Amino acid sequence: MAAPDDDAIPDRLRELGIHRVSLPAANEMGRVNAWIVDDDPLVLVDAGIGDDGAIDALEAAFRAVGRRVEDLGLLLLTHQHTDHLGLAGEIVRRSGAELAGLAPLGPYLADFPAEAAADRAYMAELLRRHGADEAAVSGNEEGWARFHAAGGSARVTVPLVAGSTIALRDRTLELLHRPGHSETDVLFVDAAARAMFGGDHLLRATPSVSMRDRPLPAGDGARAPDPSEDDVAVTIRYRESLRATAPLPVDLVLPGHGGAFRDPAEVVEHHLAKQDRDAAGLLARAGDAPFTAGGLAASVWPQAPASLAHVLLSTVLGSLGVLRAAGQVEVVDAPAGGPVRFSARARARG
Numbered sequence: 001m002a003a004p005d006d007d008a009i010p011d012r013l014r015e016l017g018i019h020r021v022s023l024p025a026a027n028e029m030g031r032v033n034a035w036i037v038d039d040d041p042l043v044l045v046d047a048g049i050g051d052d053g054a055i056d057a058l059e060a061a062f063r064a065v066g067r068r069v070e071d072l073g074l075l076l077l078t079h080q081h082t083d084h085l086g087l088a089g090e091i092v093r094r095s096g097a098e099l100a101g102l103a104p105l106g107p108y109l110a111d112f113p114a115e116a117a118a119d120r121a122y123m124a125e126l127l128r129r130h131g132a133d134e135a136a137v138s139g140n141e142e143g144w145a146r147f148h149a150a151g152g153s154a155r156v157t158v159p160l161v162a163g164s165t166i167a168l169r170d171r172t173l174e175l176l177h178r179p180g181h182s183e184t185d186v187l188f189v190d191a192a193a194r195a196m197f198g199g200d201h202l203l204r205a206t207p208s209v210s211m212r213d214r215p216l217p218a219g220d221g222a223r224a225p226d227p228s229e230d231d232v233a234v235t236i237r238y239r240e241s242l243r244a245t246a247p248l249p250v251d252l253v254l255p256g257h258g259g260a261f262r263d264p265a266e267v268v269e270h271h272l273a274k275q276d277r278d279a280a281g282l283l284a285r286a287g288d289a290p291f292t293a294g295g296l297a298a299s300v301w302p303q304a305p306a307s308l309a310h311v312l313l314s315t316v317l318g319s320l321g322v323l324r325a326a327g328q329v330e331v332v333d334a335p336a337g338g339p340v341r342f343s344a345r346a347r348a349r350g
């Protein structure tokens with residue numbers, strides 16, 4: 001059976017009572033989606049960020065479909081990143097809506113300023129461990145402090161786990177956990193409609209960066225963090241999650257950024273291939289001498305603003321994880337105070 005083509009997407013969204021709201025987000029993504037689901041209760045998937053104009057844009061979007069923010073009954077969160085939950089507290093205050101998200105988001109949002117400060121301290125430690133210079137560390141801190149200032153605390157009233165279902169009048173959403181871009185990435189799947197809210201797990205244009213975030217308390221399956229392992233495991237986890245998503249019987253993806261699209265399996269295949277190409281490109285740049293991930297990031301993106309240091313380091317660590325899993329890169333030195341040094345494995349001759 002052929003999937004319906006992209007021209008049919010607006011009709012399907014209308015039939016399903018789903019409306020995309022594109023909100024401003026002052027980060028490298030530029031815009032972020034929230035999705036209004038016209039059901040009972042009225043649902044919003046993701047909350048945007050408290051940037052200038054965002055709450056006005058959200059109010060206008062509700063008005064355009066004959067509703068108000070005050071009518072909202074349930075706010076669902078796709079993951080822990082501030083551009084997706086910054087306005088959660090404000091939206092809940094205005095509407096009295098229930099707030100639902102993966103369980104670790106509860107303590108994370110309970111005191112957001114303190115948790116975000118801990119995130120930034122973790123990023124600084126990670127950057128230093130991987131040989132980034134102090135200008136990158138302080139520029140990253142300043143950029144993220146600005147970004148985090150557009151978020152706020154909120155009380156998660158409905159903590160969710162993998163397999164949780166959310167029953168609405170016209171549909172049932174099932175939560176699938178898809179760690180990799182962040183540890184708290186989830187899908188909300190409407191099996192009957194063959195549709196899913198994908199958060200940042202599956203954007204159409206490009207694979208998301210596997211962000212090396214501070215581990216949040218994970219509950220079941222929590223284990224002691226192991227930096228030398230975990231730092232380079234991020235993209236491996238993301239790839240496992242992408243492979244788990246590919247066979248889902250879904251032909252409408254409602255992502256965290258950009259427009260809706262229809263073929264998750266095809267997009268996953270593209271993304272895995274792109275990650276392989278990126279890793280091969282990085283290996284070619286690395287040369288034969290030992291290197292740090294931070295040094296390699298600075299050599300690949302010499303003009304990048306320091307505020308992106310953590311994003312770019314996460315990108316490099318992700319590729320190094322792919323290369324290490326393929327036996328092409330190894331850790332040669334990981335002293336307690338850092339920096340961690342990598343080396344390309346001697347290439348086969350002949």
Ligand SMILES: [Zn+2]
Nearest residue numbers: 079081181200
């Ligand atoms: Zn994200």
